[in-house]
Amino acid sequence: MPAPSPDRLVALLDAVLADERPRLGDMAAGAHLSAFHLSRQLSAATGEPPVALRRRVLLERAAWQLQRGARVTDVALAAGYDSVDGFARAFGRAFGHPPSQLPPAVERGHWLPAPNGIHFHGPSVLYVAAGEAREHPAGDVLEMLVRHDIDDVRALLRASRLLGPQALDAVRMPGHRVTDWHGPEETLRAVLTHLALGVEPWLAVLEGATSPPEPGDVSVADLLERHEELSPRWLAWVRDVQRRSAWGDAVVDALCEPPESFRLGQVASHVLTFSTQRRHVARWMLGRAGVTDLPDPDPILWHRRAGHDDPRGLHR
Structure with a gap:
């Protein structure tokens, strides 16, 4: 199936990553799609199912917040986990170490491996790397x-x-x-x-x-x-x-209404x-x-x- 347009992809990502839509059905409703079609469209565009993409980006957000002094309990709840223990296990599987051993903040140091270049970049910004299809450098x-x-x-x-x-x-x-x-x-x-x-x-x-x-x-x-x-x-x-x-590469500014991407x-x-x-x-x-x-x-x-x-x- 054809990949969604850039604007449509932004809308799908917004639906998947919204704080009030933690479940696949909620994400699909936010995108005005069925769960089947949301999964199909987003997987085709990003190589990552909606639930997996959301889980990874929220863990990246959690790491970013922890690097800046947030409490583990607050970060775990914000990431959708019912307990600190559950969050710590998921965090350890993803990053290879517990939240307490997170290194100091460095640029893009909170990113996890991704098949699509989509990463958490700040409180209201999503970073979308262009992959191998780069424009010619300006020199x-x-x-x-x-x-x-x-x-x-x-x-x-x-x-x-x-x-x-x-x-x-x-x-x-x-x-x-x-x-x-x-x-x-x-x-x-x-x-x-x-x-x-x-x-x-x-x-x-x-x-x-x-x-x-x-x-x-x-x-x-x-x-x-x-x-x-x-x-x-x-x-x-x-x-x-x-x-x-x-x-x-692009950033998605979530403060715009609707969210807008900029290369x-x-x-x-x-x-x-x-x-x-x-x-x-x-x-x-x-x-x-x-x-x-x-x-x-x-x-x-x-x-x-x-x-x-x-x-x-x-x-x-």
Whole structure:
């Protein structure tokens, strides 16, 4: 039978992994299928029956929670076990050691072997590896674009530090929006906020953390400080995905309604596309505020200013 579409697979996984649906019949009802058809469709798509997939992912979640200090009793109940002893036996069979001997938290250290690359990744995120069918790696070009973006945002924030509230909060582009879900970005402060913090919600999804609160009205100095904290994490994530050739992998954000999957390559492209647009808008707004001494945004010139040209004219 044909494999379900990516969106349909997300819906099936959501039905199988929902906390309120521990039994196969409940899972099937959540997917609007019979138990037979749910088992058939999910097994065909993932190579793993629904009950087995749920049990494994919940054990991965349990390991993730234990690594972060949760009590064994609480974790066992949350994983659907009636007793700590039953949970400990299942945990030991899966991981090869009891819960009390779990090593400290490491990246993906809570994952179990899986036939499909589907793993628990954080409180509201499911990680879906692409397997062997990888997209071609982006090479050094992507890292250069990310580093250029980071440096240019830094330059724009530094150039804005001496501006007062009147210049920062003046409506310079009435009705301007970059994306529908981010709302209006009519002032320089609004554009700078999205530039400095644009990767923060994505990092929360990618790192399996909780969603950050809405930033509100933040000073330029605070935006610059947070940009300096977020940028190394963002660059490290790009380098890690590139090293693993994992741009075809995906995360499923369960906080979206309905849950939505994002391929890692899509995330990087999204961030760079809209950051580039905002950087040009911020330059225009800064010019209207009287700030004109800004570095040229051309990545070729940035690359040369950063000293990345060798004497033979080759780019490192």
